[in-house]
Amino acid sequence: MPLKLDIKRRITSRSDRVKCVDLHPSEPWMLCALYNGHVHIMNYDNQQLVKDFEVCDVPVRSGRFVGRKNWVITGSDDMQIRIFNYNTLEKVYSFEAHSDYIRCIAVHPTQPFVLTSSDDMLIKLWNWEKMWACQRVFEGHTHYVMQIVVNPKDNNTFASASLDRTVKVWQLGSNFANFTLEGHEKGVNCVDYYHGGDKPYLISGADDRMVKIWDYQNKTCVQTLEGHAQNISAVCFHPELPIVLTGSEDGTVRIWHSGTYRLETCLNYGFERVWTIACMRGTNNVALGYDEGSIIIKVGREEPAMSMDVIGSKIIWAKHSEMQQVNLKTLAEGTDIKDGERLPVAVKDMGACEIYPQTIAHNPNGRFVVVCGDGEYIIYTSMALRNKAFGSAQEFVWALESNEYAIRENNGTVRLFRNFKERKSFTPEYGAENIYGGHLFGVKTSSGLVFYDWESLQLVRRIEVQPRHVFWNESGTLVCLATDESYFILSVDTDAIANALESKSLEEDGIESAFNVLGEVNESVKTGLWVGDCFIYTNSVNRINYYVGGEIVTISHLDRTMYLLGYVPKDNRLYLGDKELNVISFSLQLSVLEYQTAVMRRDFDRADNVLPTIPKEHRTRVAHFLEKQGFKVQALQVSTDPDHKFDLALQTGDLGIAVKLARESENPQKWTQLADAASRRNNMELVKECMQKANDFSGLLLLATASGDKVMLDDLGQNALNHGRHNIAFLSSFLSADLENCIEILINTNRLPEAAIFARTYIPSQISRVVSLWRDELSKTNEKAGQSLADPDKFENLFPGISNAKQVEEFLCQKQKIKIPAQNAFKFPLNIQRNPLEEFLAESEEGLVNSNVAVSQDHKKNDDLLSNNHSILTSNVLTTTGTLGDDGDDDLDLELEGVTLDDNIDINDVSLDEDFLSDD
Numbered sequence: 001m002p003l004k005l006d007i008k009r010r011i012t013s014r015s016d017r018v019k020c021v022d023l024h025p026s027e028p029w030m031l032c033a034l035y036n037g038h039v040h041i042m043n044y045d046n047q048q049l050v051k052d053f054e055v056c057d058v059p060v061r062s063g064r065f066v067g068r069k070n071w072v073i074t075g076s077d078d079m080q081i082r083i084f085n086y087n088t089l090e091k092v093y094s095f096e097a098h099s100d101y102i103r104c105i106a107v108h109p110t111q112p113f114v115l116t117s118s119d120d121m122l123i124k125l126w127n128w129e130k131m132w133a134c135q136r137v138f139e140g141h142t143h144y145v146m147q148i149v150v151n152p153k154d155n156n157t158f159a160s161a162s163l164d165r166t167v168k169v170w171q172l173g174s175n176f177a178n179f180t181l182e183g184h185e186k187g188v189n190c191v192d193y194y195h196g197g198d199k200p201y202l203i204s205g206a207d208d209r210m211v212k213i214w215d216y217q218n219k220t221c222v223q224t225l226e227g228h229a230q231n232i233s234a235v236c237f238h239p240e241l242p243i244v245l246t247g248s249e250d251g252t253v254r255i256w257h258s259g260t261y262r263l264e265t266c267l268n269y270g271f272e273r274v275w276t277i278a279c280m281r282g283t284n285n286v287a288l289g290y291d292e293g294s295i296i297i298k299v300g301r302e303e304p305a306m307s308m309d310v311i312g313s314k315i316i317w318a319k320h321s322e323m324q325q326v327n328l329k330t331l332a333e334g335t336d337i338k339d340g341e342r343l344p345v346a347v348k349d350m351g352a353c354e355i356y357p358q359t360i361a362h363n364p365n366g367r368f369v370v371v372c373g374d375g376e377y378i379i380y381t382s383m384a385l386r387n388k389a390f391g392s393a394q395e396f397v398w399a400l401e402s403n404e405y406a407i408r409e410n411n412g413t414v415r416l417f418r419n420f421k422e423r424k425s426f427t428p429e430y431g432a433e434n435i436y437g438g439h440l441f442g443v444k445t446s447s448g449l450v451f452y453d454w455e456s457l458q459l460v461r462r463i464e465v466q467p468r469h470v471f472w473n474e475s476g477t478l479v480c481l482a483t484d485e486s487y488f489i490l491s492v493d494t495d496a497i498a499n500a501l502e503s504k505s506l507e508e509d510g511i512e513s514a515f516n517v518l519g520e521v522n523e524s525v526k527t528g529l530w531v532g533d534c535f536i537y538t539n540s541v542n543r544i545n546y547y548v549g550g551e552i553v554t555i556s557h558l559d560r561t562m563y564l565l566g567y568v569p570k571d572n573r574l575y576l577g578d579k580e581l582n583v584i585s586f587s588l589q590l591s592v593l594e595y596q597t598a599v600m601r602r603d604f605d606r607a608d609n610v611l612p613t614i615p616k617e618h619r620t621r622v623a624h625f626l627e628k629q630g631f632k633v634q635a636l637q638v639s640t641d642p643d644h645k646f647d648l649a650l651q652t653g654d655l656g657i658a659v660k661l662a663r664e665s666e667n668p669q670k671w672t673q674l675a676d677a678a679s680r681r682n683n684m685e686l687v688k689e690c691m692q693k694a695n696d697f698s699g700l701l702l703l704a705t706a707s708g709d710k711v712m713l714d715d716l717g718q719n720a721l722n723h724g725r726h727n728i729a730f731l732s733s734f735l736s737a738d739l740e741n742c743i744e745i746l747i748n749t750n751r752l753p754e755a756a757i758f759a760r761t762y763i764p765s766q767i768s769r770v771v772s773l774w775r776d777e778l779s780k781t782n783e784k785a786g787q788s789l790a791d792p793d794k795f796e797n798l799f800p801g802i803s804n805a806k807q808v809e810e811f812l813c814q815k816q817k818i819k820i821p822a823q824n825a826f827k828f829p830l831n832i833q834r835n836p837l838e839e840f841l842a843e844s845e846e847g848l849v850n851s852n853v854a855v856s857q858d859h860k861k862n863d864d865l866l867s868n869n870h871s872i873l874t875s876n877v878l879t880t881t882g883t884l885g886d887d888g889d890d891d892l893d894l895e896l897e898g899v900t901l902d903d904n905i906d907i908n909d910v911s912l913d914e915d916f917l918s919d920d
Helices: 494-503 590-600 604-613 616-628 632-638 642-652 655-665 668-680 684-693 697-707 710-722 726-735 739-748 752-762 764-779 783-787 802-816 822-827 836-845 859-868 870-875
Strands: 007-014 018-023 029-034 038-043 048-054 060-066 071-076 080-085 091-096 102-107 113-118 123-127 133-138 145-150 157-162 166-171 179-182 188-193 201-206 211-215 220-225 232-237 243-248 253-257 263-267 274-279 285-290 293-299 306-309 314-319 322-327 347-352 359-362 368-373 376-381 387-392 395-398 404-408 414-418 421-426 434-436 441-445 448-452 459-463 469-472 478-482 487-492 515-521 525-531 534-539 543-548 551-557 563-568 573-577 583-587
Touching: 007 038, 018 274, 018 285, 018 293, 029 293, 038 060, 038 071, 071 102, 080 102, 113 145, 166 188, 166 201, 201 232, 201 243, 211 243, 243 274, 306 563, 314 359, 314 573, 359 395, 368 395, 395 434, 404 434, 469 525, 478 525, 478 534, 525 563, 534 563, 534 590, 543 590, 551 616, 590 604, 590 616, 616 632, 616 642, 632 642, 642 655, 642 668, 655 668, 655 684, 668 684, 684 697, 697 710, 697 726, 710 726, 726 739, 739 752, 739 764, 752 764, 764 783, 764 802, 802 836
Parallel strands: 018 060, 060 102, 102 145, 145 188, 188 232, 232 274, 306 359
Antiparallel strands: 007 293, 018 029, 029 038, 029 060, 038 048, 060 071, 071 080, 080 091, 102 113, 113 123, 123 133, 145 157, 157 166, 157 188, 166 179, 188 201, 201 211, 211 220, 232 243, 243 253, 253 263, 274 285, 285 293, 306 314, 314 322, 322 347, 359 368, 368 376, 376 387, 395 404, 404 414, 414 421, 434 441, 441 448, 448 459, 469 478, 478 487, 487 515, 525 534, 534 543, 543 551, 563 573, 573 583
16 A cells, blocks of 8 residues: 555744754754744644744854753854753853854764854864863865764764765764765755665755765665756655655655655645755654745654454554564563553564555454555565565455455455455446455445445445444444544344345345444544444544443543554453554453443343453443443442442432441431432431431421421420521520520520510510620620610619519410310410410409419500510410321411521521421
């Protein structure tokens, strides 16, 4: 298959003429040395300008990062070398390096050396650890030295390009060149080394518009690349991909195959002349410098050439043209494998591949592996990498049968092979854009997707969708069609297909019942595989998910792009790789997937058999799955998470389990939830326990008043008081007619004005004591105001009817001691209908009042008493005995007069049921 040179522009930056670009070894930064004397540092991830500093007022022709020192080194037309700290922009050092323009700077990859070249025809070696001492001068060129580059395979040698039409190769230990390469007709502007270990090559570009490839061992030119219309200004062997990049003053960047030297593509972004190209090992980014700015492009496929033999637990990958193998079985026994961490695998070299691998794929049984690239394919044995078959193809796919495969050729012809021999060939009606392997042979055409039977090539079904990937499960009953924006899960009726193929009763569009859509998910699938009936995939936001029965479960979030390799059932682990050829894994229990598959098939007998094999730590995940499927009772039985079990118990109405879990956790929130559930089921005893456990005083007040439970009301008042809930404590005491406690609560909370008003209204005998406390408290801030408060015991004339109010209070206290059965409560009038003074006077005339209670004969005072003390009745009660509402017939409506004390006490919080009879 040809090179898949997906080229994407990552950043476009308009600026003055860019004479040099460089990429930072670890940060996402691009350095641009500008003709106007400035240096820009761009972040190509977020498209932002990180640094912009002026170096000088003449052109800066060269700039380089020194990552290990946090430096930027610049060379300019004022003959100065300047070193800056790129974090602080502080100038570290500067010195005059040459007697003419500085054209190029090269930083040694390991030593503290910097090489510089200049229009003075010299190359100099500087040592920054020796105060930038010049350690050697290299002489020999007879014109400007335009570029120097260190050999990546031998750091003691470097090459130089000069306008004297030569390329020279030097050693750091000698002042004179080892040898000279001659062949260009005009000045040489640029030079670069081939990074791979298999070819001793140099590349050069000159003003004769030629690009030459040199074998520096034989000192011969092995290839000349022609096509540019102007001077060649930049050349580069890509360190990762089998490509050569050349830039010219004609404004184009041409990309050539470094093996075949054919032109792959030509780029013209309209930024005028190209001046510089920079690549870096470990990345597909390429930086370009133009007259009008700079551009970073990403070249090549992101997905690494890796494949996994799941049966043998072996991974084969390509590192450039070198094939390597990893055996997961050889991991040291006892190795602690953590999810998402790089596996400490041992890599075994298998030899070089004859083509540059673009993709690698094992056949279904793992015995063979196919390597595709450069428009060709080679099938090797996976154990020893012995060549079994080869040929030309644009695409290659394996069938389900181990030794059956298909290829797609340039002209759209599809050829099928079995046992490495061609069996059939055909040209699809609407062409063949892509082909897909699996249980059925898939062909993507201009009109959609067509599935054929491998054996007979009969049409099985046309589907109006154009997928990027097709994934089949092992049994052939499910298939995933992944498009750019979503994926479809289809069930496959294998019996209907077999019957139709046998009877040859095929329609124009195939077998209509062959496929049935089970679901569509709006996610982009990058890589995927099936385990049973579970489809596992990575998506565009670097998440590993699996789809089973309409539900999507997330396995993990990834911090970088990873690609699925395979799932090993006996290890219960899912393996992934990245473009740096790192292998990581995640635990994924096969028993969990089998259980979920059985549930989706409604095969609960099978699910029950699988359940005991699922480790306890994974059962909660299974329970969540069951819950989403609507099987909440089964989920309750499976789950091991107490919180999840509690929620399920509430949903299923199993209050027994819920109570047990709530008692174990002693979480007030759980008791509150349980109280709600119990109230809906009218279990008031449980409601009471839950509210007590949750310290829900408001709810207990409602429950006590609605049920007429005086003992509960008294307990609530005391408990609320202990917890500082004075509003609830006050209301409980008030409803229980414990007026003494009410006034004590007001006094203890420093509500003395309210206490005085409360005493004046309900307990006149307490007024004097409360007023005395109020006076003392008020005098602390304003003595005059405190003394202005009148005591009714001393100034009775200021409190008309106060003495009679006290007599009525004593009268009502005596009445309170009388106990009557609850069933007789209906015989008594409501408090709102009673007048305490009239009752007192009436019983006085009949001689029923205690002789200690003297009655004033002053009718005016009696009238005042009627007007001022009517509310006393609401606080002095006829105490009843028995349980309210026992017989269900003798109910009595009661209304309680509201008394507002302050904002902190609101008796409106109390709801009174119509069946409730207060002690008031």
